[in-house]
Amino acid sequence: MRKVIAVTFDLWDTLIREVPGGSERVGSLRIHGIADLLERIGRPHDIDEIEEAYMKTGTFLELAWDKARDMPVRDHVLFMLSCIECRLPGKMTNEDISEVERIYAESILEHPPELLPGAKDVLTAVSEKGYRLGLISNTGKTPGSTLRTLMGRMGILEYFQVTTFSNEIMVRKPAEAAFKMTLEQLKTLPKAAAHVGDDPERDIAAAKRLGMHAVQVMSHASAPASEADHRVESLGGVLEALDSLG
Numbered sequence: 001m002r003k004v005i006a007v008t009f010d011l012w013d014t015l016i017r018e019v020p021g022g023s024e025r026v027g028s029l030r031i032h033g034i035a036d037l038l039e040r041i042g043r044p045h046d047i048d049e050i051e052e053a054y055m056k057t058g059t060f061l062e063l064a065w066d067k068a069r070d071m072p073v074r075d076h077v078l079f080m081l082s083c084i085e086c087r088l089p090g091k092m093t094n095e096d097i098s099e100v101e102r103i104y105a106e107s108i109l110e111h112p113p114e115l116l117p118g119a120k121d122v123l124t125a126v127s128e129k130g131y132r133l134g135l136i137s138n139t140g141k142t143p144g145s146t147l148r149t150l151m152g153r154m155g156i157l158e159y160f161q162v163t164t165f166s167n168e169i170m171v172r173k174p175a176e177a178a179f180k181m182t183l184e185q186l187k188t189l190p191k192a193a194a195h196v197g198d199d200p201e202r203d204i205a206a207a208k209r210l211g212m213h214a215v216q217v218m219s220h221a222s223a224p225a226s227e228a229d230h231r232v233e234s235l236g237g238v239l240e241a242l243d244s245l246g
Contacts, residue, residue: 003246004213006188007126008179010197011137011147013220015119015156015235022111027054029107030141034100038084041096045084053083061141068175070166073143077101108142108150115154116219118235123159125239134162134182136195138172138202162186173199174206183212194245196238200225215241 009015035050057080064071077100081088089097127133139147144165151157162185166172169181183193190211197203198217204225207214215238216228224231230241 004194006132006186006193008134008136008182008195010203011135013198014217015116016113017116018113025111026107029110030104033103037099049084053080056083068172070170070172072167073105074101077104105143105146112150120156122235122238123156127159132186133160134186135160136164136178136182139165139167143167173202176210179210194242204228213245
């Protein structure tokens with residue numbers, strides 16, 4: 001009987017990757033989409049004001065993210081609207097705020113990230129070997145609900161029994177809670193699970209601190225992680241690394 005029965009994957013820079021210029025294009029869609037909506041409801045603002053509020057929202061989010069905390073996208077939107085105009089959310093209907101949230105959350109669908117080479121192949125192979133599969137992902141301005149839509153379009157959502165996104169659980173990797181919540185849903189102890197990711201701290205060191213095994217994919221990693229049980233050059237080496245764990 002093998003030691004590892006469940007595998008969790010990171011998403012960004014492990015299975016998918018932003019295309020060059022994608023973030024700027026998505027940001028522009030958000031800013032102009034919100035500007036158009038505000039004009040339609042009779043509360044127009046200069047595009048420069050909205051762009052500045054968008055930048056301030058990013059700074060606000062970074063403060064929370066640096067503490068491994070997260071928040072719902074609704075909170076992003078309310079903060080941004082308040083930066084555009086003090087008390088602006090209170091002057092809008094709930095339906096209008098929900099439409100701002102939709103624009104903010106779904107703009108990435110117009111300029112989606114790319115599926116990395118070998119991603120679907122490795123998920124197929126690991127799944128066929130009988131491992132339980134989970135996903136643990138930090139989110140940026142795009143929420144888990146939209147990322148699931150993207151994953152569905154890419155044909156990889158179906159492989160995962162559990163998908164954990166930081167904006168839904170209010171904590172971010174490297175917080176242990178992100179891993180614990182996922183493993184609890186997979187009904188697996190840390191010692192019987194392995195995490196596959198690129199980031200030396202948020203993926204590899206964090207998983208190891210919890211008692212998981214860890215495989216680092218180096219193709220988009222910022223640096224090698226000394227704590228990794230295995231380091232592989234690409235996703236093509238993941239299955240062999242997992243099988244070698246026992």
